[in-house]
Amino acid sequence: xxxxxxxxxxxxxxxxxxxxTLLRHFSADVxxxxxxxxxxxxxxxxxxxxxxxxxxxxxxxxxxxxDEATLAGDLGFDSVxxxxxxxxxxxxxxxxxxxxxxxxVRTVADLRAFVRHKLASLPHA
Numbered sequence: 001x002x003x004x005x006x007x008x009x010x011x012x013x014x015x016x017x018x019x020x021t022l023l024r025h026f027s028a029d030v031x032x033x034x035x036x037x038x039x040x041x042x043x044x045x046x047x048x049x050x051x052x053x054x055x056x057x058x059x060x061x062x063x064x065x066x067d068e069a070t071l072a073g074d075l076g077f078d079s080v081x082x083x084x085x086x087x088x089x090x091x092x093x094x095x096x097x098x099x100x101x102x103x104x105v106r107t108v109a110d111l112r113a114f115v116r117h118k119l120a121s122l123p124h125a
Contacts, residue, residue, distance in 0.1 A: 022092050026052055034092070041119045050115050053092075054108060057085040067109035075108075089115065095122065 015023060015031060019038075023031050030052040036045035054065055059076035063069065071077040077085070086097050095118045105111050 019092060022088065026056070037093070037119065041122070043116055046116055046119055047112050050089075050112050051108070053085060053088060054111065057081060057088065065108055067107065067112070069108050070106055071108070071111070072106075093119065093122075095119075 015034065019034060023034060030049060033042075033045040033048040033052075036042040037049055051065060054071075054075070057077075058065070059078070059081050060074075063075045065075065069075055071082060082102065086102055089095065090097055093115070097118070101114070105114050
């Protein structure tokens with residue numbers, strides 16, 4: 001017989017208003033990854049967040065998101081879709097991304113590395 005009390009339901013993660021608005025349709029795991037990114041710059045959490053954002057913005061919903069997948073060729077991003085995703089990342093992570101920086105990002109791995117680099121240059125919260 002199991003005498004352990006059931007675990008209480010997990011409360012939704014409280015996010016700052018702007019982040020809450022941007023992440024409102026993402027899963028609790030993604031929202032929790034965002035809080036870890038902000039607090040600790042955790043690279044694994046940053047990867048989870050980036051992959052979720054790519055999945056949310058990809059023009060070809062069925063396309064597989066792998067490190068080798070190219071944003072344009074494999075996932076169907078055009079310049080407008082890439083700009084929308086970059087604006088989302090800028091707003092969410094409070095970073096600035098120049099056109100010169102983003103044109104060097106070709107694959108999902110490039111984007112993950114780029115976001116990690118940007119986060120490493122920010123002060124901790």
